[in-house]
């Protein structure tokens with residue numbers, strides 16, 4: 001599995017993927033980062049879970065923002 005992962009030129013570690021997912025909250029990623037992240041989420045068991053948590057957090061946060069904007 002390790003050799004398969006390292007054979008992919010756009011391979012990212014989980015730490016790098018997490019960093020990209022967080023950066024994505026603030027700014028759009030370039031195509032290379034976007035592709036690398038998509039590949040990582042496809043081959044990784046843990047990061048999709050983290051992405052779902054981020055998704056929930058973002059929605060909770062925007063609800064909260066809407067609430068205080070009233």
Ligand SMILES: [Zn+2]
Pocket residue numbers: 013014015017040044045046047
């Ligand atoms: Zn990962």
